[in-house]
Amino acid sequence: MTQTPAQYDVIAIGNAIVDVIAREDDAFLATHALTKGAMQLLDAETAEFLYDAMGSAVEISGGSAANTLAGMAAFGKSCAFIGQVRDDQLGQVFAHDIRALGIAFDTPVRTQEPPTARCLIMVTPDAQRTMNTYLGASQFLPALALDKTTIQAAKILYLEGYLWDPEEPRAAMRTAIGYAKEAGRKVAFTLSADFVIARHRADFLALIEEGLIDILFSNEDEIRALTELESLEAAIAAIAPKVPVLVCTCGAEGAIAIVDGVRSETTAAPVAQIVDTTGAGDLFASGFLTGYVDGLSVEDSLKLGAIAAAEVISHYGARPEADLKLLRAQQL
Amino acid sequence: MTQTPAQYDVIAIGNAIVDVIAREDDAFLATHALTKGAMQLLDAETAEFLYDAMGSAVEISGGSAANTLAGMAAFGKSCAFIGQVRDDQLGQVFAHDIRALGIAFDTPVRTQEPPTARCLIMVTPDAQRTMNTYLGASQFLPALALDKTTIQAAKILYLEGYLWDPEEPRAAMRTAIGYAKEAGRKVAFTLSADFVIARHRADFLALIEEGLIDILFSNEDEIRALTELESLEAAIAAIAPKVPVLVCTCGAEGAIAIVDGVRSETTAAPVAQIVDTTGAGDLFASGFLTGYVDGLSVEDSLKLGAIAAAEVISHYGARPEADLKLLRAQQL
Numbered sequence: 001m002t003q004t005p006a007q008y009d010v011i012a013i014g015n016a017i018v019d020v021i022a023r024e025d026d027a028f029l030a031t032h033a034l035t036k037g038a039m040q041l042l043d044a045e046t047a048e049f050l051y052d053a054m055g056s057a058v059e060i061s062g063g064s065a066a067n068t069l070a071g072m073a074a075f076g077k078s079c080a081f082i083g084q085v086r087d088d089q090l091g092q093v094f095a096h097d098i099r100a101l102g103i104a105f106d107t108p109v110r111t112q113e114p115p116t117a118r119c120l121i122m123v124t125p126d127a128q129r130t131m132n133t134y135l136g137a138s139q140f141l142p143a144l145a146l147d148k149t150t151i152q153a154a155k156i157l158y159l160e161g162y163l164w165d166p167e168e169p170r171a172a173m174r175t176a177i178g179y180a181k182e183a184g185r186k187v188a189f190t191l192s193a194d195f196v197i198a199r200h201r202a203d204f205l206a207l208i209e210e211g212l213i214d215i216l217f218s219n220e221d222e223i224r225a226l227t228e229l230e231s232l233e234a235a236i237a238a239i240a241p242k243v244p245v246l247v248c249t250c251g252a253e254g255a256i257a258i259v260d261g262v263r264s265e266t267t268a269a270p271v272a273q274i275v276d277t278t279g280a281g282d283l284f285a286s287g288f289l290t291g292y293v294d295g296l297s298v299e300d301s302l303k304l305g306a307i308a309a310a311e312v313i314s315h316y317g318a319r320p321e322a323d324l325k326l327l328r329a330q331q332l
Numbered sequence: 333m334t335q336t337p338a339q340y341d342v343i344a345i346g347n348a349i350v351d352v353i354a355r356e357d358d359a360f361l362a363t364h365a366l367t368k369g370a371m372q373l374l375d376a377e378t379a380e381f382l383y384d385a386m387g388s389a390v391e392i393s394g395g396s397a398a399n400t401l402a403g404m405a406a407f408g409k410s411c412a413f414i415g416q417v418r419d420d421q422l423g424q425v426f427a428h429d430i431r432a433l434g435i436a437f438d439t440p441v442r443t444q445e446p447p448t449a450r451c452l453i454m455v456t457p458d459a460q461r462t463m464n465t466y467l468g469a470s471q472f473l474p475a476l477a478l479d480k481t482t483i484q485a486a487k488i489l490y491l492e493g494y495l496w497d498p499e500e501p502r503a504a505m506r507t508a509i510g511y512a513k514e515a516g517r518k519v520a521f522t523l524s525a526d527f528v529i530a531r532h533r534a535d536f537l538a539l540i541e542e543g544l545i546d547i548l549f550s551n552e553d554e555i556r557a558l559t560e561l562e563s564l565e566a567a568i569a570a571i572a573p574k575v576p577v578l579v580c581t582c583g584a585e586g587a588i589a590i591v592d593g594v595r596s597e598t599t600a601a602p603v604a605q606i607v608d609t610t611g612a613g614d615l616f617a618s619g620f621l622t623g624y625v626d627g628l629s630v631e632d633s634l635k636l637g638a639i640a641a642a643e644v645i646s647h648y649g650a651r652p653e654a655d656l657k658l659l660r661a662q663q664l
Contacts, residue, residue: 022432056402056429056651059391070388089421089447097388100354115421319388 004153006185008104009077009293011154013146013173014065015138015163016083016107017117018090019278021316022057024122029130036124039131039193041165047134050120059090060317061097062119063138064192065160067279067318071286071308073101074324077293080104080150082176084141084169090116091137097319107145110137121278123316129278139166143175151176152183155293156215158285161192164200177212188215190285191222201226208242215245215292217285223248245292247305249284255305257288259298266302269310269331279318283308287324300332307331336485338517340436341409341625343486345478345505346397347470347495348415348439349449350422351610353648354389356454361462368456371463371525373497379466382452391422392649393429394451395470396524397492399611399650403618403640405433406656409625412436412482414508416473416501422448423469429651439477442469453610455648461610471498475507483508484515487625488547490617493524496532509544520547522617523554533558540574547577547624549617555580577624579637581616587637589620591630598634601642601663611650615640619656632664639663 029036032050042050061070069079081098085091087109094116098105117138122130141163151157157180163169180187189207191197197204204226207213216239220232227235232248240246240258249255254267287308291301311322361368364382374382393402401411413430417423419441426448430437449470454462473495483489489512495501512519521539523529529536536558539545548571552564559567564580572578572590581587586599619640623633643654 051428054432056393056432057425058649059425061388093389093391096383100386100388317390 006155007078007153008080009154010069010072010156010158010289011080011082011151012065012069012158012160013082013141013163013169013176014160015063015117015135016066016085016091016094017063017119017133017138018094019060019062019119019121019318020051020057021060021121021123021276021278022055024055024124026124028054028122029124034122034130034132036130037128039133039195042120042132042134044114044134047118047120047132050132054120054122058316059093060319061094062279062318064162064190064282065158066098067282068158068286068289069098069103070101070319071283071312071324072290073103074320075286075290075328076325077290080154082107082141082145084110084137084145085116086110086114086137088115090118106147107141110140123276123278127274127277127313129276131278135166138163139169141169141172143168143172146172146176146179148179151179152185154185156186156188156289158188158289159190161190161196161204164203165196181212186214187212188217188289189213190217190281191226194221194225197222197225208239213243215247215289216243217247217281219249219251219281247285247288249281255284255302257298257302262298264298264302266299266306269303269306271310271314274313276316277313279312280309282318283312283320303332304328338487339410339485340412341486342401342404342488342490342621343412343414343483344397344401344490344492345414345473345495345501345508346492347395347449347467348398348417348423348426349395349451349465349470350426351392351394351451351453351650352383352389353392353453353455353608353610354387356387356456358456360386360454361456366454366462366464368462369460371465371527374452374464374466376446376466379450379452379464382464386452386454390648391425392651393426394611394650395426396494396522396614397490398430399614400490400618400621401435402430402433402651403615403644403656404622405435406652407618407622407640407660408657409622412486414439414473414477416442416469416477417448418442418446418469420447422450438479439473442472455608455610459606459609459645461608463610467498470495471501473501473504475500475504478504478508478511480511483511484517486517488518488520488621490520490621491522493522493528493536496535497528513544518546519544520549520621521545522549522613523558526553526557529554529557540571545575547579547621548575549579549613551581551583551613579617579620581613587616587634589630589634594630596630596634598631598638601635601638603642603646606645608648609645611644612641614650615644615652635664636660
């Protein structure tokens, strides 16, 4: 198969979400029966109720895959994003912010209900984030929104597991995988969250068995849930032979990668003060993929992931604030 | 005149604005012919153009008088706000945030164009803020939105000079002053910005001459502009005899108050790192007024202003993040 030169380093399909971030204490989580550290989906009514209950907030563009692209763009990679917003003010905020980072974003805006997605995030004094997502327009990304040429023009197609849950985007992502594979491109996938795996485990395993996933991102809990194995090592051993690249983040313990059967590890990068862990996994992926695209060693790619993750947890919000190119130059 | 007990410590009339904050360098200000440190008004088209040009941003509720109330609420004072939003997402954000602080906000939402106000704020590496305001719905606050009983139920009516510029809110504020004075309440006024003084100097001087202003907030530039005197001391000397309380902030130099002819001063409170000066004057007013309401000495009221101002310039955004009651207990 001949490959045309890639226009983008990565194209991602993900939720187009604005984060609504407030500091809350553990009592707030208890009152509203929220599980610390988890992500849950809300319907419109519950989202409104919870928003009314939560404190004064800050709005910052988010979305898992979009955050990963924000990191890669900050590292200087060329990126494109596909995701669904509505023609409302939060949709304008999301579109503005992603384009301001130099990321191509051309998904046609939706002109009907529901509104643009938002994620109500409570950050507790221990810097943990508890996410409550109203998917709104984001779940209505149609396969029609995909441009085959654009998807085939990226070295890597990056997919967000969160978006496997709603039906329309799932179909769109299946289509996109076909386009990417047809052009000989790599497909990267992040498992995103336990509840997604609980609902779509068979699908994910089928994708992996069929050899459609080239780079799989996971955390400890997710790979255990995927394999239904208690032991992290057993879970890694079960999946690693089936994907060319497996990355498993382990929070403060660092991260592990198994590439073509060879294991590499990194410790977490130092952080003066952990403020808000939102986006840690997303930014880890941005650093690792940047290293992958740049042909760095697996160990250095892991380190770059740790550097990006450390930056994003040192402040509120899931988009990088510091100059990631400079941090790479200083710390790698 | 008999006074009924006050339900609120302060009721403020101000712009209902969401701030859109991005880091930009001096070259950005130069390219777009923006005057560093100033506030300018934008029409809808220019606001859209400038938003397109500016980088990825963060949205935080703002508005000068609303910021002052946010500070007073954080100090534990009871507050009410009057300001105009539209029934759009930014309007929901503003209303949510101010109510989440425990501030009463019952101004009927406007159901027609234009949209809720926003202020595009560029923060340069020197921590200076350059503000570009699209007033939108905010300038259509009608006198009808005022509830006489509510205004008369507050010890202090606080008015934002910015809102003297558009016609409808100016008429509303004149009405509100009448209500407050009729009930024997105090009227506080902040001059807000040079351009407002340039346009409404005669009005402001008339209010002062008529004895309608009990507490006047100003900064060095504003009191010079108001009096058309070069010397700060001469400007203060010209205005002080005409208002019971005159407060003049002098940036890093601290602040001066002249109360019934007696002069008090404070130095600025120490800040580890000045990040964003947005809201410094607004929060100074919140600290001073809190001291005034609590019957503190003028010197302590000035100190409380300096404490609140120091907190708000230590992070992005013009609303306090730290526990101001705790800072008061520790630092006063």
